[in-house]
Amino acid sequence: MKEAYIAAKERWAKKMSGLARSTPRSDNRLPPGQRQVHNFPVLDLGVKPEIGPDRWELKIGGQVENPVTLSWTEFLALPQFKDISDFHCVTTWSQYDMAWEGVSFFTLADLVRPKPAATHVFFKSYDGYSTNNPIGTLMDDDVLIAHSWNGAPLPVEHGGPARVIVPKRYAWKGAKWIREITFMDRDILGFWELRGYSNTADPWTEDRFS
Numbered sequence: 711m712k713e714a715y716i717a718a719k720e721r722w723a724k725k726m727s728g729l730a731r732s733t734p735r736s737d738n739r740l741p742p743g744q745r746q747v748h749n750f751p752v753l754d755l756g757v758k759p760e761i762g763p764d765r766w767e768l769k770i771g772g773q774v775e776n777p778v779t780l781s782w783t784e785f786l787a788l789p790q791f792k793d794i795s796d797f798h799c800v801t802t803w804s805q806y807d808m809a810w811e812g813v814s815f816f817t818l819a820d821l822v823r824p825k826p827a828a829t830h831v832f833f834k835s836y837d838g839y840s841t842n843n844p845i846g847t848l849m850d851d852d853v854l855i856a857h858s859w860n861g862a863p864l865p866v867e868h869g870g871p872a873r874v875i876v877p878k879r880y881a882w883k884g885a886k887w888i889r890e891i892t893f894m895d896r897d898i899l900g901f902w903e904l905r906g907y908s909n910t911a912d913p914w915t916e917d918r919f920s
């Protein structure tokens with residue numbers, strides 16, 4: 711885990727410095743049981759919360775040395791990160807080359823400094839949604855809180871002002887309209903994880919349901 715963490719952070723540091731572009735795209739990029747789309751479908755719980763930048767805040771706390779509550783201005787003042795990745799939804803659609811811009815998870819972790827006890831992270835959204843991930847899944851060079859997509863502010867239906875992107879997991883592991891990030895010393899299940907979806911959610915092994 712330590713070695714994987716260092717390797718991922720090194721890949722990320724190269725991206726931040728402009729020395730590396732996003733991971734080169736291979737031909738073999740469609741996970742089993744998926745089909746490619748070009749229209750970026752919308753999936754939600756029937757609520758699209760309208761949180762203007764003036765009311766928006768992101769609380770990051772739990773098992774950390776330095777809990778913070780970021781305003782929109784403070785969030786945008788953090789080092790900015792651009793990355794291109796593929797997006798896989800458990801309902802069998804995938805969309806390639808999604809260009810995201812925002813703040814990488816490494817940057818947020820460096821800011822709040824997770825305690826050694828932190829093993830998992832719980833995400834809560836403005837629409838009441840939640841999801842959970844092991845900390846190791848998030849400490850990767852392609853994980854970020856995105857405020858822009860394909861060069862424009864993230865539309866409300868896709869989670870604007872800001873959403874979590876975890877490209878190596880099915881998309882339900884990325885919370886739209888992110889409101890709170892809590893570092894935990896244990897795993898607790900989120901909205902879909904409590905309702906029959908896999909807790910690990912790896913598209914490459916078709917790990918869809920629990």
Ligand SMILES: Nc1nc2c(c(=O)[nH]1)N[C@H]1C(S)=C(S)[C@@H](COP(=O)(O)O)O[C@H]1N2
Pocket residue numbers: 750751752753754755799800835836837839840867868869881882883884885886887888
């Ligand atoms: N807050 C919130 N985040 C969410 C969801 C949701 O309903 N609410 N749906 C999840 C699911 S199931 C998927 S597939 C993706 C869909 O993102 P999209 O609507 O931008 O395609 O968001 C995920 N994040």
Ligand SMILES: [Mo]
Pocket residue numbers: 753799800801881882
């Ligand atoms: Mo989904």
